[in-house]
Amino acid sequence: MNETTAPQERKPIIFSAIQPTGIMTLGNYLGAIKNWADLQDQYDCIYSVANLHAITVRQDPAKLKKATLEIYALVMACGIDPQKSLFFVQSHVPAHAELAWVLNCHTQFGELNRMTQFKDKSARYADNINAGLFTYPCLMAADILLYQADLVPVGADQKQHLEITRDIAGRFNGLYGETFRLPEPYIPKTGARIMSLQDPTKKMSKSDANPKAFISLLDPPETILKKFRSAVTDSEAQVAYREGKDGINNLMGIYSVVTGKSYEAIEEEFQGKGYGEFKTAVGEAVAEHLRPIRERYAQLMNDKAYLESCCREGAQRASYLAGKTLSKVYKRVGFLPLEKR
Numbered sequence: 001m002n003e004t005t006a007p008q009e010r011k012p013i014i015f016s017a018i019q020p021t022g023i024m025t026l027g028n029y030l031g032a033i034k035n036w037a038d039l040q041d042q043y044d045c046i047y048s049v050a051n052l053h054a055i056t057v058r059q060d061p062a063k064l065k066k067a068t069l070e071i072y073a074l075v076m077a078c079g080i081d082p083q084k085s086l087f088f089v090q091s092h093v094p095a096h097a098e099l100a101w102v103l104n105c106h107t108q109f110g111e112l113n114r115m116t117q118f119k120d121k122s123a124r125y126a127d128n129i130n131a132g133l134f135t136y137p138c139l140m141a142a143d144i145l146l147y148q149a150d151l152v153p154v155g156a157d158q159k160q161h162l163e164i165t166r167d168i169a170g171r172f173n174g175l176y177g178e179t180f181r182l183p184e185p186y187i188p189k190t191g192a193r194i195m196s197l198q199d200p201t202k203k204m205s206k207s208d209a210n211p212k213a214f215i216s217l218l219d220p221p222e223t224i225l226k227k228f229r230s231a232v233t234d235s236e237a238q239v240a241y242r243e244g245k246d247g248i249n250n251l252m253g254i255y256s257v258v259t260g261k262s263y264e265a266i267e268e269e270f271q272g273k274g275y276g277e278f279k280t281a282v283g284e285a286v287a288e289h290l291r292p293i294r295e296r297y298a299q300l301m302n303d304k305a306y307l308e309s310c311c312r313e314g315a316q317r318a319s320y321l322a323g324k325t326l327s328k329v330y331k332r333v334g335f336l337p338l339e340k341r
């Protein structure tokens, strides 16, 4: 090769996943899925529906099956194009569970015990603190490391899981030689942590028992407006982004991402106006922003054969890539190979 020829550069690899634990919320969308779509043109993107993770909390089998296809269609409706990105269901690629086992054996109890998501979820589901809930980050690390991902677009709540992924990968590389690429989190500046509309000190979550606390991507426009109108704020009646105004800060963040307006522009727009007017404007902007997603979702759900063919192709392509990393790992740790005949 002549010295001036640039080496063939590989595009950075993106990996991320979402659990099929209910209908996606505005938090999931603005914190993560919107970025998944935006990254598709610049990177090699790999996305998954994390149904293995979902059973760390008790699920009704019929509902889980239904929710898996629904979330698969909803992610596509948000702009994930299976021609551009690899998009598959986690349980269709056995390498995830296989690598997770190896990583379980390279992760310390004390490390897992520090995870705030484990602490939160074991308080919330106190009657089912199972081993899978505890080792959840090892399965998530397996998801990411199987594809040698460079970047992982997630909401702020997943930052700690990315840190432990890097620790596990670094430890494995140190013990057995370079095997895994160390991934970086990709967290948006605005929208990384959308808060509950009923308690703005808590994150918006699709499994919240109170449906008024979250906006589902499939809520009809009237419901979206109603939920925003009853959002908890403060008694100051001033639309301004300031410490202590959690409810208003949250609404301003949402309004800013869906309209592209800066905080200063929003403060100016609503100067001297009441919260009622502001909340209505946020509700209307969100309902409008989500309209094409709802329409595309309805079309996709009418074509189950197409969805199934996308799942099948995604699973095949992902299995091929994941298999390459898994074989390397098995060799490194000393698992006896079966000679090819």
Ligand code: ATP
Pocket (backbone or CB within 6 Å): 017, 018, 019, 020, 021, 025, 027, 028, 029, 030, 031, 032, 033, 153, 154, 155, 156, 157, 158, 191, 192, 193, 194, 195, 203, 204, 205, 206, 207, 208
């Ligand atoms: P569950 O309520 O079942 O725990 P969840 O709503 O937290 O689920 P996940 O499927 O675990 O959602 O997360 C999918 C993606 O959405 C992740 O990248 C996560 O960081 C992001 N995310 C979740 N909630 C929010 C939120 N309130 N604001 C911004 N991003 C979020």
Ligand code: LTN
Pocket (backbone or CB within 6 Å): 015, 016, 017, 018, 019, 050, 053, 139, 140, 143, 144, 152, 153, 154, 158, 161
């Ligand atoms: N734990 C994630 C979902 C998830 C994920 C992943 C995200 C499972 N595997 C790999 C990024 C990369 C969550 O959002 N709760």
